[in-house]
Amino acid sequence: MKALVAVKRVVDYNVKVRVKADRTGVETANVKMSMNPFDEIAVEEALRLREAGKVEEIIVVSLGIQQCQETIRTALAMGADRGVLVQTDVELQPLAVAKLLKAVIDKEGPELVILGKQAIDDDCSQTGQMLAALLGWPQATFASKLVITDGSVEATREVDGGLETISFKLPAVVTTDLRLNEPRYASLPNIMKAKKKPIVTMTPEELGVDPTPRLVTLKVEEPPKRGGGVKVGSVAELVDKLKTEARVI
Amino acid sequence: MSVLVLAEHDNKALKPATLNAIAAAAEIGKAGAGDVHVLVAGKDCRPVAEAAARAAGVAKILLADDPAYEHGLAENMAPLLVKLASGYSHLLAPATTSGKNIMPRAAALLDVMQISDISGVVSADTFVRPIYAGNALATVQSRDPVKIITVRGTAFPPLDGTGSAPIEAVQGDGASGKSEFVRAELSKSERPELTSARIIISGGRGMQSGDNFHLLEKVADRLGAAVGASRAAVDAGFVPNDYQVGQTGKIVAPDLYIAVGISGAIQHLAGMKDSKVIVAINKDEEAPIFSVADYGLVGDLFKLVPELEEELGKRQQ
Numbered sequence: 001m002k003a004l005v006a007v008k009r010v011v012d013y014n015v016k017v018r019v020k021a022d023r024t025g026v027e028t029a030n031v032k033m034s035m036n037p038f039d040e041i042a043v044e045e046a047l048r049l050r051e052a053g054k055v056e057e058i059i060v061v062s063l064g065i066q067q068c069q070e071t072i073r074t075a076l077a078m079g080a081d082r083g084v085l086v087q088t089d090v091e092l093q094p095l096a097v098a099k100l101l102k103a104v105i106d107k108e109g110p111e112l113v114i115l116g117k118q119a120i121d122d123d124c125s126q127t128g129q130m131l132a133a134l135l136g137w138p139q140a141t142f143a144s145k146l147v148i149t150d151g152s153v154e155a156t157r158e159v160d161g162g163l164e165t166i167s168f169k170l171p172a173v174v175t176t177d178l179r180l181n182e183p184r185y186a187s188l189p190n191i192m193k194a195k196k197k198p199i200v201t202m203t204p205e206e207l208g209v210d211p212t213p214r215l216v217t218l219k220v221e222e223p224p225k226r227g228g229g230v231k232v233g234s235v236a237e238l239v240d241k242l243k244t245e246a247r248v249i
Numbered sequence: 250m251s252v253l254v255l256a257e258h259d260n261k262a263l264k265p266a267t268l269n270a271i272a273a274a275a276e277i278g279k280a281g282a283g284d285v286h287v288l289v290a291g292k293d294c295r296p297v298a299e300a301a302a303r304a305a306g307v308a309k310i311l312l313a314d315d316p317a318y319e320h321g322l323a324e325n326m327a328p329l330l331v332k333l334a335s336g337y338s339h340l341l342a343p344a345t346t347s348g349k350n351i352m353p354r355a356a357a358l359l360d361v362m363q364i365s366d367i368s369g370v371v372s373a374d375t376f377v378r379p380i381y382a383g384n385a386l387a388t389v390q391s392r393d394p395v396k397i398i399t400v401r402g403t404a405f406p407p408l409d410g411t412g413s414a415p416i417e418a419v420q421g422d423g424a425s426g427k428s429e430f431v432r433a434e435l436s437k438s439e440r441p442e443l444t445s446a447r448i449i450i451s452g453g454r455g456m457q458s459g460d461n462f463h464l465l466e467k468v469a470d471r472l473g474a475a476v477g478a479s480r481a482a483v484d485a486g487f488v489p490n491d492y493q494v495g496q497t498g499k500i501v502a503p504d505l506y507i508a509v510g511i512s513g514a515i516q517h518l519a520g521m522k523d524s525k526v527i528v529a530i531n532k533d534e535e536a537p538i539f540s541v542a543d544y545g546l547v548g549d550l551f552k553l554v555p556e557l558e559e560e561l562g563k564r565q566q
Contacts, residue, residue, distance in 0.1 A: 130357035138428040161435040168428040214362035229543035248505040
C-alpha cells in the first residue's frame with residue numbers, strides 16, 4: 001500500500017521567536033526554518049513501515065510557499081520516495097490544509113496517512129482530525145505505537161490519564177506523538193539521492209479548493225514577562241519564603 | 250442561541266477541566282451568546298450529568314446515554330456534536346487529549362475552523378490564544394457561523410457557587426463502526442491530578458533515573474502535591490507520558506510549581522510559566538529555568554530534595 005505523510009515548514013524549535021513590531025505576527029525573515037518535529041516522527045514511522053514490508057511507497061506532501069520544497073527534500077533525504085508541493089502564498093489554516101490534503105489523497109489513493117499531532121508554530125492540533133472527518137476515515141491521534149496486521153491497525157494513544165489502545169481498519173489517519181519513534185538523520189548519500197527524486201507541484205485552484213482563511217488574526221503580542229526572582233541560600237530559607245512571603249504552603 | 254460545552258468524564262465522575270470550560274462558556278454567554286448548556290455523552294453516566302447540573306452557570310444538561318459514547322471515540326462523538334450544533338452559536342470543550350481529539354473532527358464536518366486552546370474571550374467571535382509555545386499571544390476573529398473552541402483550563406478558573414440545571418435526554422446516531430476501543434492503561438495515583446493540583450513538583454533529566462522520582466514523591470506527599478516531569482524525563486523512560494508538562498504535554502498553572510533538575514527548555518516553560526510561584530532547584534546556576542523562577546536554589550538535588558522533605562516534615566510537627 002501507499003502511505004502519505006504531510007510535513008510542515010516551521011520556525012526551528014530552537015529559535016526564540018520574536019513578535020514583529022507591527023504586531024502582525026512573529027518574525028520569520030532570516031530565521032532558521034525546519035520540518036515540524038512531529039512530522040519528522042511521521043516520516044520516520046512511514047519509513048519503518050516500508051522497511052517492515054507493510055508499505056510500498058511513501059509520498060510526502062507539503063503545502064504553502066515555494067520554500068516548502070526544502071522541507072519535502074528533507075523528507076526525501078530521510079528516505080521517502082516522492083513529493084507533492086501544493087503551492088500557494090495564501091496563509092493556510094488547518095481546515096484548508098485538510099481539504100487540500102483530501103484532494104491530493106483522492107488522486108493518490110494512499111491507505112495510510114500520517115501527520116504530526118500538532119505544528120509547533122500555530123499549536124493548533126487540528127489537521128489530522130479534520131482530514132479524517134473529511135475522508136470519513138478512522139483517526140488515531142497522539143499515537144505512540146502502531147501495529148498493522150492485514151489491513152487492521154491497533155494504535156496506542158497518549159492520553160491525559162496514560163495510554164489508550166483502539167483498533168480500526170485501513171484506510172485511516174494517524175497523528176504522531178513524541179514516543180512513537182526517534183527519527184533518523186539523513187545520510188550524505190541519501191541527501192544526494194534526494195535531489196533526483198521527483199516533486200510535483202500543484203495549486204489549490206487545480207485541486208478545486210478555496211484556501212481562504214476562516215480566522216482573521218487581529219494582532220499578535222508578546223505575553224506578559226515574568227520577572228526573574230531571587231536565589232535563596234538554603235532549604236530552610238526557601239521554606240521560610242514559601243510560608244511567609246509567597247504564602248503558598 | 251446558546252453555548253454548548255462538551256463534558257469530560259470517565260462515566261462515573263465529572264473531570265474538573267469541564268468546570269474551566271464552563272467558565273469560558275459563561276464569559277462567551279455574557280458577551281451575548283446566551284445560556285450555557287453541557288453535553289454529557291457516555292454510558293450509564295447519569296451521575297456525571299447530575300454533577301454537571303450542580304455546576305454554577307449552567308442552564309441545562311443534555312444527556313446522551315449510549316454504549317457508543319462510553320470511551321469518547323471521536324468517530325462516534327463528532328456526529329453527535331454535529332447533530333446538536335444547529336441549536337448553538339458556540340461548541341466548547343476542554344483542551345485535553347479528549348477535547349483535542351473530538352472537536353476538530355466535528356469542526357471539519359461542520360465546515361468551520363476550530364479556535365484551539367483559547368486563553369481569553371474578547372467578544373463572542375474574538376478570542377486570545379497562545380501560539381509558538383506561548384511565546385506569542387494571537388487575537389483571532391472567527392468568520393464561521395458556529396464557533397468550535399477548545400479551552401485552556403488554566404486561563405479560566407471555575408465559577409463560584411452551585412446550580413441546579415434540568416437534565417434532558419438526547420439521542421445521537423450511536424456507533425459509527427469506524428473504530429473500536431481495545432483497552433486503557435491509566436496511571437493510578439493517590440495524588441491529585443496534574444492539571445487541577447494546587448502544588449506540583451516536577452523532575453527533569455537531572456533526576457537521572459525513574460527510581461529517583463521517589464525523592465520527589467516524598468516531598469509531594471508532604472505538600473499534597475502532584476508529580477510531573479519534563480519531556481526529557483519522559484523520553485528517557487523515567488516516568489510515563491501522562492507526567493509530561495510542556496507545550497505538547499499538559500499545561501498547568503498551580504499556586505506553587507517546584508522544578509527539580511529541569512533546565513527550562515522553552516517547550517517546558519510553555520507548560521508551566523503561568524504558575525503563581527515557581528521554585529527551581531538545579532545545580533547549573535545558568536540554567537534558563539532560573540529566569541522564570543521566583544525562588545532559585547543552586548546545588549545538588551540529591552542533597553537538597555531530601556533536605557526539603559525533612560524541613561517540611563519538621564515544620565508540620
